[in-house]
Amino acid sequence: MASSSETPVPDSALPAPGSHRGFRAGLRDAAPFSLVIIPFGMLFGVVATEAGLSVFETMSFSVLVIAGASQFTALQMMQDQAPVLIVLATSLAVNLRMAMYSVALAPHLGAAPVWQRAFMAYVLVDQTFATAALEYERRPEKPLRTKIAYFMGAVAPVCPLWYGATLAGATLGQAIPPSFGLDFAVPITFLALVAPALRTLPHVISAFVSITGALALAWVPFSGGLLIAAVLALVAGAQSELWLARRAA
Amino acid sequence: MTLDRTELWTVIAVLGVGTFLIRFSFLGLIGDRPLPEWLLRHLRYTSVAVLPGLVAPLVLWPQATGGDPDAARIAAACVTIAAGIVWQSALRAILAGAATLYLLPLVLG
Numbered sequence: 574m575a576s577s578s579e580t581p582v583p584d585s586a587l588p589a590p591g592s593h594r595g596f597r598a599g600l601r602d603a604a605p606f607s608l609v610i611i612p613f614g615m616l617f618g619v620v621a622t623e624a625g626l627s628v629f630e631t632m633s634f635s636v637l638v639i640a641g642a643s644q645f646t647a648l649q650m651m652q653d654q655a656p657v658l659i660v661l662a663t664s665l666a667v668n669l670r671m672a673m674y675s676v677a678l679a680p681h682l683g684a685a686p687v688w689q690r691a692f693m694a695y696v697l698v699d700q701t702f703a704t705a706a707l708e709y710e711r712r713p714e715k716p717l718r719t720k721i722a723y724f725m726g727a728v729a730p731v732c733p734l735w736y737g738a739t740l741a742g743a744t745l746g747q748a749i750p751p752s753f754g755l756d757f758a759v760p761i762t763f764l765a766l767v768a769p770a771l772r773t774l775p776h777v778i779s780a781f782v783s784i785t786g787a788l789a790l791a792w793v794p795f796s797g798g799l800l801i802a803a804v805l806a807l808v809a810g811a812q813s814e815l816w817l818a819r820r821a822a
Numbered sequence: 823m824t825l826d827r828t829e830l831w832t833v834i835a836v837l838g839v840g841t842f843l844i845r846f847s848f849l850g851l852i853g854d855r856p857l858p859e860w861l862l863r864h865l866r867y868t869s870v871a872v873l874p875g876l877v878a879p880l881v882l883w884p885q886a887t888g889g890d891p892d893a894a895r896i897a898a899a900c901v902t903i904a905a906g907i908v909w910q911s912a913l914r915a916i917l918a919g920a921a922t923l924y925l926l927p928l929v930l931g
Contacts, residue, residue, distance in 0.1 A: 605911075605912055605913035605916070606912070608913065608916060609916060624825065625825055626825070626830070630830065630831075630834070633834055634834050637834055637835070637837075637838030638834065638837050638838045638841055639841075640841050642876065643837065643841065644837075647833050647837055651825055651829065651830065651833065652825075657829050657832055657833060660833055661833060661836050661837060661840070664833075664837055665837065665840045665841065665844070667876075668840075668841045668844050669844060670868070670872040670873075670876075671841070671844050671845045672844050672845075672847050672848065673865065673868040673872070674845070674868065675844070675845055675846065675847050675848040675849045675850075676847075676848040676852075676861070676865055676868075677865045677868055678849055679848045679849050679852045680856065680862075682849060683849065683852055687850065690846070690849050690850050691846060691850065693849065694842060694845040694846035694849050694850060695842055695845065697845040697849070699873070702869075703869060703912075706868075706869070710866075757880075757884065757886070757895055757898065757923055759877070759880060760877040760880045760881050760895075760899060761898060761899070761902050761915075761916055761919040761920060761923070762916065763873045763874075763876060763877045764873075764874070764877060764881075764899055764902040764903050764906070764915070764919065765902050765905075765906050765912040765913075765915035765916045765919065766869070766873060766912055767869055767870055767873045767874055767903075767906070768902065768903045768904075768905070768906020768907050768912075768915050769906045769907065769909075769910045769911065769912060769915070770869055770870055771870065771903070771906075771907050772907075772910075775867070776867065776870050779867040779870045779871050780870040780871075780874045782871075783870065783871050783872065783873075783874040783875035783878075784874045784875060784878040786875060787874075787875030787876070787878045787879060788878050788879065788882065791879055799872070799875050799876060802875045803871045803872045803875055804871075806867065806870070806871035806872075806874075806875065807864045807867050807868070807871045808864070810864070810866070810867030810870065810871060811860070811863045811864045811866070811867060814863060814866075815863070
């Protein structure tokens with residue numbers, strides 16, 4: 574039937590190849606993060622079991638929360654005997670940036686069925702967001718199906734490895750010496766994620782405001798300084814973009 | 823040391839549910855309704871606005887040294903950023919940063 578058709582069909586209307594390419598492309602683009610997810614997850618496994626958590630408790634943490642920075646924050650504060658409400662407020666504050674991820678992806682994935690959106694929300698972590706947001710910014714015209722397949726592809730080398738690495742760290746991690754400097758895997762990962770995006774002046778200004786703001790407001794309790802700095806940095810980036818556009822016009 | 827089990831499971835459960843609700847918020851409620859241009863303009867800066875601020879204290883005041891600035895960590899952070907900008911690749915940036923972190927103390931002795 575297809576062979577008799579004379580009407581040219583645009584690539585984006587062909588469902589199967591499009592979605593296949595989406596998944597593979599997402600997998601390929603997010604694959605480098607496995608190099609940091611593995612040590613980061615193992616580190617959490619080691620630190621959590623050293624703090625007295627069982628393997629089951631450690632795994633529950635990584636599977637139910639699936640947000641490394643907040644997991645480390647909560648664990649550290651519980652060891653410091655902080656009250657539960659303070660532990661929760663601080664570690665949830667660390668994750669508030671993900672509301673912005675949710676806003677940013679809504680125009681691209683919002684038309685998906687609610688159960689798919691719920692699953693994608695569950696696996697919406699720094700690495701899957703960074704990968705997908707960059708792709709959707711470059712190719713906004715791709716159909717919904719391709720965008721979902723791409724997102725699932727980006728999840729594949731990130732989230733299952735997060736569980737596996739946590740388990741590996743929790744079961745065999747006692748052998749890793751602290752002098753290995755694994756603590757610095759977190760900052761290096763996040764900086765490496767952001768640096769390629771520093772390609773315009775407004776992006777550089779925004780990052781600069783974020784850094785200086787977070788350092789100057791480090792005294793604000795409950796990670797509040799980071800949230801204030803992030804809002805200031807957002808506004809600085811957007812306003813300098815507007816200003817530069819007006820100046821060029 | 824022992825953690826209170828009720829407290830631990832409260833933290834795991836509430837942090838898990840709360841984090842999911844944060845992630846689901848706009849993606850779940852807004853759907854594909856179009857967002858205004860001023861909001862989209864701000865969203866272009868979400869990553870650069872949050873992540874540098876998140877790591878800046880970890881770079882300058884690392885827990886591993888008890889909060890004292892450490893030359894190898896600061897150099898590794900700078901090299902990571904520079905490599906990421908020049909090569910436009912997160913993987914290369916990570917490798918360059920990790921190499922700096924491990925090799926610089928050997929070079930400096």
